[in-house]
Amino acid sequence: MNLYLFDFDKTLYQYDFRRRLPEFARLTGVSQYRLASSWWAAGYERRAESGEWPTADEYLDEFARVTGGRRLSLDEWADARSLAMTRIDGSVAAVARAASLGTVSLMSNNPAPFAEALPRLAPDVCALVGDNRLVSCQLGVRKPDPLAFERALDRYGFAAADTFFADDSLENVLGARSIGIHAHHFTSVDGLDAAMAAFAERTR
Incomplete structure (x- = not known):
């Protein structure tokens, strides 16, 4: 998994x-x-x-x-x-595909109101990830600090080598890579799909 x-x-x-x-x-x-x-x-x-x-x-x-x-x-x-949010359909579809392959979770730098209002803000995403919502205000540390990623791995009990991470911030991606996570710099849905496919295929 x-x-x-x-x-x-x-x-x-x-x-x-x-x-x-x-x-x-x-x-x-x-x-x-x-x-x-x-x-x-x-x-x-x-x-x-x-x-x-x-x-x-x-x-x-x-x-x-x-x-x-x-x-x-x-x-x-x-x-x-x-008012500031617009769904990226292909990205949400990628989360749905990931949910069929393993454990999925959000990992977002945001304050407490975001964490508490997320089921209202993005019910589609919450339906896919359930309670797996890691918001920095709850972790006590922000990406790209490697500690944030270490706490995420500890929360779910996964090794870095078995973890995929996608973020639009290259700085955050580099923070994840620094502890061995397979991290993808998100710039397009096509790129995300290709990166996820490569990650899923790595052990086949």
């Missing part, structure tokens, strides 16, 4: 941050510039992705405190987030 790990943003779903920021501004009453500069540019999102605010409530409280805007509900956060 093999383990298949898939990044989420820009690998399974296209993601455009600029499409969610105006909605955040409308909901919070804070300008897009202030939101982007006080939260994202100041490093708070990265800290959240590393697990500093491990629940959606803690994240949303801190987001309101730092940005000075109205506190968002999780539903509002998820609705705004969904």
Whole structure:
């Protein structure tokens, strides 16, 4: 059996941050510039992705405190987030194929609201991976840190040699390769399909 790990943003779903920021501004009453500069540019999102605010409530409280805007509900956060997401049909189909070949899991750098809202944001993906959803806020470490991949292998009990990983970030791919995982830099569905086929064939 093999383990298949898939990044989420820009690998399974296209993601455009600029499409969610105006909605955040409308909901919070804070300008897009202030939101982007006080939260994202100041490093708070990265800290959240590393697990500093491990629940959606803690994240949303801190987001309101730092940005000075109205506190968002999780539903509002998820609705705004969904505006930035577009399913990549071929990639989701690849996850379905992988599920017939071994264990499949997400492995995504994201904060707690994403982890808690994912069944609503991407029910199609959740139906394929079940509870196998590794989000960096829960792992306590972000890709490309090799520790993130080591924790993923420990979680599922697989060796690096029996693990496939796909991500649009070359930096994350190199982090996975550094511990021996078969990692693919996602740029197209055709490339993903070919890489998965080569991985599945390696022991035949």
